[in-house]
Amino acid sequence: MPELPEVETVARALRAEVLGRSISEVCVLDPKLAHLAGSALPGKRLLRVERRGKYINCHLSDRRVLQLHLMMSGRLLLRRTSDPADRFARVLIGLDDDRQLRFCDARRFGRAAVLSPARYREFDAGLGPEPLGRSFSSRLLGERLVGRRVALKSALLDQRILAGVGNIYADEALFRARISPLRPAGSLDSPALRRLHRALRHVLRASLALGGTTFGIYANAHGDEGAFQAMLRVFRRTGEPCPRCRTAIKRLLVGGRATHYCPRCQGG
16 A cells, blocks of 8 residues: 555645646546536636645545545546547546546556545545654654553554554664564553664655555556665565565564564564
């Protein structure tokens, strides 16, 4: 599933290309998203494109928000109307400059909705802080984790605690911070919180600089793949030597999610 760096990469491309453009038409190709056809989107201008957690939010001139979640296999591609059709296109959003936003999704898990201002505020309030936000500190991280007995890996994936972090960057940050993914989330002392805070911001920024991580499907709005997969230290490297101590990387399930870690550097 695309995580913070991948979704932010798409959102940045859209911000550079579509702000101020008006929606000319909406062509729904998947019955699961038929509700968009009646959302009165044509004629509305795209005033702002933001990422919140793993969501792309397109703020419209009528104060509503067109919200998209790529889920497991979604792509949001910016094409010329005359370009060849993309496989697995679910919705085509025509713009007034002869281009289209094409929401493509092979597995059809991706979501799209139009939110009222009140619904958007409710959505926003339900997510945790942004780990790359200016106000995100090790102290705030500790406040989000205090009293929680679940495994730290599970807490990092909880979007109500922290928005945008998923399996890839949780594993990479925990490795960089030398913290076990099995450690109770509320047990971190101040030094551990500082290490984890620095590690989260480092891996997210590093991935963002390389356009995110691509494993087969993810691409940015122009169809280009990310390159951070070459920099991964533990994720999907089961059995390979740890880059620090040469111990074999292990894989286990934490909260039902595949988790990769070094049993020596991180304990457990």
